[in-house]
Amino acid sequence: QVQLVESGGGVVQPGRSLRLSCAASGFTFSSYAMHWVRQAPGKGLEWVAVISYDGINKYYRDSVKGRFTISRDNSKNTLFLQVNSLRAEDTALYYCASSYCNSSNCYNFDYWGQGTLITVSS
Amino acid sequence: EIVMTQSPATLSVSPGERATLSCRASQSVTSNLAWYQQRPGQAPRLLVYGASTRATGIPARFSGSGSGTEFTLTISSLQSEDFALYSCQQYNDWPWTFGQGTKVEIK
Numbered sequence: 001q002v003q004l005v006e007s008g009g010g011v012v013q014p015g016r017s018l019r020l021s022c023a024a025s026g027f028t029f030s031s032y033a034m035h036w037v038r039q040a041p042g043k044g045l046e047w048v049a050v051i052s053y054d055g056i057n058k059y060y061r062d063s064v065k066g067r068f069t070i071s072r073d074n075s076k077n078t079l080f081l082q083v084n085s086l087r088a089e090d091t092a093l094y095y096c097a098s099s100y101c102n103s104s105n106c107y108n109f110d111y112w113g114q115g116t117l118i119t120v121s122s
Numbered sequence: 123e124i125v126m127t128q129s130p131a132t133l134s135v136s137p138g139e140r141a142t143l144s145c146r147a148s149q150s151v152t153s154n155l156a157w158y159q160q161r162p163g164q165a166p167r168l169l170v171y172g173a174s175t176r177a178t179g180i181p182a183r184f185s186g187s188g189s190g191t192e193f194t195l196t197i198s199s200l201q202s203e204d205f206a207l208y209s210c211q212q213y214n215d216w217p218w219t220f221g222q223g224t225k226v227e228i229k
Contacts, residue, residue, distance in 0.1 A: 108172075112167070
């Protein structure tokens, strides 16, 4: 069955960095776009970034542009999120999620991991 | 960005009763609308995509409707496992955006 397992979260001070990973199995990882979605404590879901199936195209929400970098290694079925210059407002549970994209559109999230928690605190 | 507004924030329903959840988009998202269920401590689960198509394995008591800016998720007869947070999400335009969620709780 499909599994997405995130890791790499932790407690960090403002301004520091972390690298999140998401290990995928049970589906053809290299055929799917992959996303990071976050959820602050007690808040709703917030899309963060997406990377195309081949790693060429990447998009970010404005609040993380220049600080977060999404990447993938299709040979290892793994998605990454490098998070730099962390702020208190980045505190959240970070989920990876898959979606199918064709040449013109991307579609809903199909599968989600269980999330990894980033807490930014001094 | 497209703002998704869900109502009500909390819905108190007795088991076996019908629940109707609403989602409104600040501009048309055509039918590019999904609903997700999130039980406490669990990841979101896809319920409905394309505004009205149930995802694989989702019981028939869940149904979605609407297009453009107004959408509804109906749970025809609530079961104990349905008490959860429900979120709508548009995938028509970037950035993809979610509603703030409707919590369905036991009355």
